[in-house]
Every structure is written in C-alpha cells, then in structure tokens.
Amino acid sequence: xxxxxxxxxEPLQTILRRAGYAPEGIDPxxxxxxxVRRFVSAPYPRFHLFVKSVINKEAVLNIHLDQKKPSYAGSxxxxxxxxxxxxxxxxxxxxxxxxxx
Numbered sequence: 001x002x003x004x005x006x007x008x009x010e011p012l013q014t015i016l017r018r019a020g021y022a023p024e025g026i027d028p029x030x031x032x033x034x035x036v037r038r039f040v041s042a043p044y045p046r047f048h049l050f051v052k053s054v055i056n057k058e059a060v061l062n063i064h065l066d067q068k069k070p071s072y073a074g075s076x077x078x079x080x081x082x083x084x085x086x087x088x089x090x091x092x093x094x095x096x097x098x099x100x101x
Contacts, residue, residue, distance in 0.1 A: 001064065001083050003091045005098050007057045019097035021049065032062075037090075044068050047090050048080075063091055 005015065013023070021035040033051040045067050052060040065087055067079035081087055 001087050001091055002052070002060060002062055003094065004058055004060050005095060007054065007059055012051065012054060012059045015097055016049075016094075018100060019094050021047075024048075049094075061094070063087060063094070065090070 005012075007015070016023075016035050020037045022037070024034040024036045026032070027034050027050060030050065035049050035051070037047040039046070045065060047063060048066045049061050049063040052062050054060075065081040067081065
C-alpha cells in the first residue's frame, strides 16, 4: 500500500520512530531505505515499509505486512499482505503519528 505523509514539522525518521518503526537498512535490490515494526518478539510477522521518495516536504512510503521470511535463499518472495484492513489500519496509524507532534 502506498501512502504519502507530510513532513512539515519533523524529519521522516523521527515520525517513523514515534510510530514504532526501526531502520533496517538499505534494500540492496532497490536502494530504498527500509523500516520495520515488529509486534511480537519473533522476527515475523512484522510491518515493513520502504521509503519510495522524499520530495517537497512529503514522503511516499510503501507499506506491507510480512507474514514470514522468504522461503528460499536469495528469493524476495514471502507471505506478504500489501493491502486489506490490517495494512490499511497500520497506514492510518502512521498518518496519525504525523499529527501527534
């Protein structure tokens, strides 16, 4: 799911940390910054987002829910949800973090 959030008051990293996301690094395939939010002590499931762009005080994020890690080494395929009510609610929660300042 693609969402756009304003960055008028704070840097993106501050907003994402307030929303519970931690930086994971740069995706080697796309070169995009990656952030994750775990909601259990195990590595999966987790929310995963990529920063598509930051232009003119707006950030475009691509968010999804990773249900499990990739099945095969070197394969990007995983049990992921890219839309639906769970992902929509998480996107709304991130948007609320923008206004929580």
